[in-house]
Amino acid sequence: MPFRPYSVTDYVEDVSPGHGALPPRARYSSSDAASLSLNGTWRFRLSGTADAEDDSFAAAEYDAGGWAEVRVPGHWVLQGHGSPIYTNHLYPFPVDPPRVPTENPTGDHRLVFDLPRDWPGPSDGGAVLRFDGVESCARVWLNGTDLGEFKGSRLPHEFAVGDLLRATGNVLAVRVHQWSAGSYLEDQDQWWLPGIFRDVTLLHRPAGSALDFFVHASYDHRRGTGTLRVDSDVDGRVTVPDLGIDIGTGDEATVPVEPWSAEIPRLYDAVLATEGERVPLRIGFRTVELSDGLIKVNGRAVLFKGVNRHEWHPERGRALDPQTMREDVLLMKRHNVNAVRTSHYPPHPAFLDLCDEYGLWVIDECDLETHGFTEQGWRGNPVDDDRWTPALLDRAARMVERDKNHPCVVVWSLGNEAGTGRGLTAMADWIHHRDPSRPVHYEGDVDCRDTDVYSRMYAGHAEVERIGRGLDGGPARRRELPFILCEYAHAMGNGPGGLADYQRLFERHDRLQGGFVWEWIDHGIAHPELGYAYGGDFGEELHDGNFVCDGLVFPDRRPSPGLVEYKKVIEPVAVAGDGADGTVRITNKYDFADLSALAFTWSYQVDGETVESGGLPVPALAPGESADVKLPQPPPGAPAGEALWTVRAVLAADAPWAPRDHLVAWGQIRVTERRVPYVAATARPVRDDGVLTLGPGTFDARTGALTAIGGVAVSAPRLDVWRATTDNDDGAAWQSDVRYGPLWRKLGLHRMRHRLDGVLADEDALTVRTRVAPAARELGLATVYRWTSDGGRLRLTVSVGPEGDWQVPLPRLGVRFGLPAADRVRWFGGGPGEAYPDTRSAAAIGRWRSTVDDLQTPYVRPQENGARVDVRWVELGGLRIEGDPEFLLTVRRWTGEHLDAAAHRTDLTPGDQVWVNLDHAQHGIGSQSCGPGPLPQYHLHAEPAEFSFVFTPAPGTV
Ligand code: GAL
Numbered sequence: 001m002p003f004r005p006y007s008v009t010d011y012v013e014d015v016s017p018g019h020g021a022l023p024p025r026a027r028y029s030s031s032d033a034a035s036l037s038l039n040g041t042w043r044f045r046l047s048g049t050a051d052a053e054d055d056s057f058a059a060a061e062y063d064a065g066g067w068a069e070v071r072v073p074g075h076w077v078l079q080g081h082g083s084p085i086y087t088n089h090l091y092p093f094p095v096d097p098p099r100v101p102t103e104n105p106t107g108d109h110r111l112v113f114d115l116p117r118d119w120p121g122p123s124d125g126g127a128v129l130r131f132d133g134v135e136s137c138a139r140v141w142l143n144g145t146d147l148g149e150f151k152g153s154r155l156p157h158e159f160a161v162g163d164l165l166r167a168t169g170n171v172l173a174v175r176v177h178q179w180s181a182g183s184y185l186e187d188q189d190q191w192w193l194p195g196i197f198r199d200v201t202l203l204h205r206p207a208g209s210a211l212d213f214f215v216h217a218s219y220d221h222r223r224g225t226g227t228l229r230v231d232s233d234v235d236g237r238v239t240v241p242d243l244g245i246d247i248g249t250g251d252e253a254t255v256p257v258e259p260w261s262a263e264i265p266r267l268y269d270a271v272l273a274t275e276g277e278r279v280p281l282r283i284g285f286r287t288v289e290l291s292d293g294l295i296k297v298n299g300r301a302v303l304f305k306g307v308n309r310h311e312w313h314p315e316r317g318r319a320l321d322p323q324t325m326r327e328d329v330l331l332m333k334r335h336n337v338n339a340v341r342t343s344h345y346p347p348h349p350a351f352l353d354l355c356d357e358y359g360l361w362v363i364d365e366c367d368l369e370t371h372g373f374t375e376q377g378w379r380g381n382p383v384d385d386d387r388w389t390p391a392l393l394d395r396a397a398r399m400v401e402r403d404k405n406h407p408c409v410v411v412w413s414l415g416n417e418a419g420t421g422r423g424l425t426a427m428a429d430w431i432h433h434r435d436p437s438r439p440v441h442y443e444g445d446v447d448c449r450d451t452d453v454y455s456r457m458y459a460g461h462a463e464v465e466r467i468g469r470g471l472d473g474g475p476a477r478r479r480e481l482p483f484i485l486c487e488y489a490h491a492m493g494n495g496p497g498g499l500a501d502y503q504r505l506f507e508r509h510d511r512l513q514g515g516f517v518w519e520w521i522d523h524g525i526a527h528p529e530l531g532y533a534y535g536g537d538f539g540e541e542l543h544d545g546n547f548v549c550d551g552l553v554f555p556d557r558r559p560s561p562g563l564v565e566y567k568k569v570i571e572p573v574a575v576a577g578d579g580a581d582g583t584v585r586i587t588n589k590y591d592f593a594d595l596s597a598l599a600f601t602w603s604y605q606v607d608g609e610t611v612e613s614g615g616l617p618v619p620a621l622a623p624g625e626s627a628d629v630k631l632p633q634p635p636p637g638a639p640a641g642e643a644l645w646t647v648r649a650v651l652a653a654d655a656p657w658a659p660r661d662h663l664v665a666w667g668q669i670r671v672t673e674r675r676v677p678y679v680a681a682t683a684r685p686v687r688d689d690g691v692l693t694l695g696p697g698t699f700d701a702r703t704g705a706l707t708a709i710g711g712v713a714v715s716a717p718r719l720d721v722w723r724a725t726t727d728n729d730d731g732a733a734w735q736s737d738v739r740y741g742p743l744w745r746k747l748g749l750h751r752m753r754h755r756l757d758g759v760l761a762d763e764d765a766l767t768v769r770t771r772v773a774p775a776a777r778e779l780g781l782a783t784v785y786r787w788t789s790d791g792g793r794l795r796l797t798v799s800v801g802p803e804g805d806w807q808v809p810l811p812r813l814g815v816r817f818g819l820p821a822a823d824r825v826r827w828f829g830g831g832p833g834e835a836y837p838d839t840r841s842a843a844a845i846g847r848w849r850s851t852v853d854d855l856q857t858p859y860v861r862p863q864e865n866g867a868r869v870d871v872r873w874v875e876l877g878g879l880r881i882e883g884d885p886e887f888l889l890t891v892r893r894w895t896g897e898h899l900d901a902a903a904h905r906t907d908l909t910p911g912d913q914v915w916v917n918l919d920h921a922q923h924g925i926g927s928q929s930c931g932p933g934p935l936p937q938y939h940l941h942a943e944p945a946e947f948s949f950v951f952t953p954a955p956g957t958v
Pocket of ligand 1: 088188189344416417457487490518547550930
């Protein structure tokens, strides 16, 4: 007599993949077989446990009229029923596999549907009911018949339903449990979001139609030929009109073809005709192989400039619509991204169609992660427990069979962060056997026993360089394999820093075949009060805060500065030169494409103003080739000043992913140096009734504090060394290296005190001596402000001398002051976007305009942001400020302290002043929120420093 009374839901805790579903097969849509989308509004009832309700709702006569409604595809927790939970790797339930909590939110879904009038009758074949994704476990009834149940949330499941269908009044009932044995295999770092979140479709299967077929389309780069063979379980013919191919299934044809690559995604329309139906195919010929220790496609080594993509939409979660998927692909292509790892599960199938069409290399990853077992030293890990192996193999098969006909898929990945074990070996063996045409990836296989590529995440630059040089040792098999960073450059908040430094390594060492930035999009959830919600905002008892917002695009898909930086760093054309010899060196960094799709232009700028521009003839260089291209003579009569060339590579004609003139790559070449501003100290300080005047400046005579410049009242510039710590400053708790954010706070750099030591007005200067230091510490910064003027302009020179034992870098070093008002901002320097010492590749020197509001970068969790680098001068709020040397500019309507205290953007409200930071330097950004901190060359050491600013009243710039 079993003790447990819950037999009706035993399947929930069953380690098997399920019962009743059809075997996995290729995903395709036939051109003539009927199909019916069952997406739409379904009836919905939520219960707190798996067994709260019996299955009477599956019966035709059941009246669900009183139930709520949900949108399918969708997650009920995003539609007002319960709430989402975010954990990185912790299971939000006790780890006792395969048992799950009694509190198991269970959503009963019910849809009544009619068949279209022309739906074929039973004599014309069968029908299948397809679920493209249900989290995490579903049991399905059609017209009262129990079809079975399944797990494997981001994988398709089909049921044969032909003999159950009726013309009208079909009742489809689906019971979905949030937690199941499958949840142990789905511990990816993301929101837990139950529901029927991908399409539900009824497909007619005409008699004589193929169940499954496998398109083998390889490319022989030596001969320029493609070989096509389509294996199918039923006989048929395959025709490719453009290639004159007309062969039987199982037969082979070899003809000259244009190959498929992510750069030139040539697809051929084809048809597989069986007795039962015509299946349109899009065939891309390409061969992936490991040779010379490299992943080669069509005979050439590829460099992955990739991103990790979770499926995300701020309102709909992982229920993505076709436009959103297309937007992702277009955004990636427009930002020079050439590869996607589908972290950490096979994506909606339509996404792969888009990757085939627009051209992206794909690492297709299986829906598998058991990361939470790390908490107990991986004890009980399902991937090392034979009872789970059928479920693992089922997942591998559902991915491979569904996606095998996509040319974009060049690597299979077993999953993510699942430790090691026999189950993974079994998956790898099965995949190698079923599809020997693609390498197998799994980062957790550090010795590469089961895998074909050495893959790591977040390795620092020095280690990556060692690996690139082959100095990393390790097992013999691994030493022969190519290397990728399946995750690097953690794009959480401000950052990632250090991208350019990685890219230089990738380009220098053949073995390094690139990487995939973690990750594509912030998973913020649109929230009426908070803007975007993150972990903890729904009252979760366990959560990982904003670690879920670590993407290159914001939740609304606006590119973050990180994406703009990445675009520049991975641009496929290098523009270089020193300006002295009048030539520019152009290098084609594509792996496959020549430069014929690009048009080049030059422009000659003096002090940021374009004097003249024109077209630059550049030969259609082959991949890897360079040419020195002559620039025109500098325009005669160009004004004197700081001159530079800007060379741009743009699309010469409309491409499927961007219009003509879309900027692909650029570079700037300096011609003449900047002249720094000189202010002769000719004006005298004049004291009158507690007020001291020096040129346009008015000061408090007692404290030496500046109170106005011209007519503009200001709050005095003071040394500022604090920045609202970034996620990368704070670092992840598990980081073993020094995390400066917490250290800075411990030192008290966020609460520096300013002691006035002396004010001296002499012949030609006002000098104010101070010491800036935190309470409780002996270290400090001796800071001297020296003001001079030529009558019209006011020059401030700040000298900083560290005192005491400064073992830590400073967050920033500069001055901050307040303006009563400012809106428009104009500057000459780096722009248009945010940049920091190790995120500054995309900052182009020019004249830029913005508003104070638009200078802010909307990181989901507020933090230091918005700096512009290399600023020569800025005009705002009735002032013009020039730097000697160039400076970093930050302008905001709140102080750094307010920014620091905010948890969401909605916590930031404009104060009565606009705060301007003029920084001599800032500390680098790095990516220590999961990866390495800033490289040493980007540290801002506490050292003696001197820097100046020249202030001039400039009415009309508010
Ligand atoms: C990796 C993991 C990702 C994500 C990332 C941090 O370890 O594979 O899923 O958690 O770290 O954001």
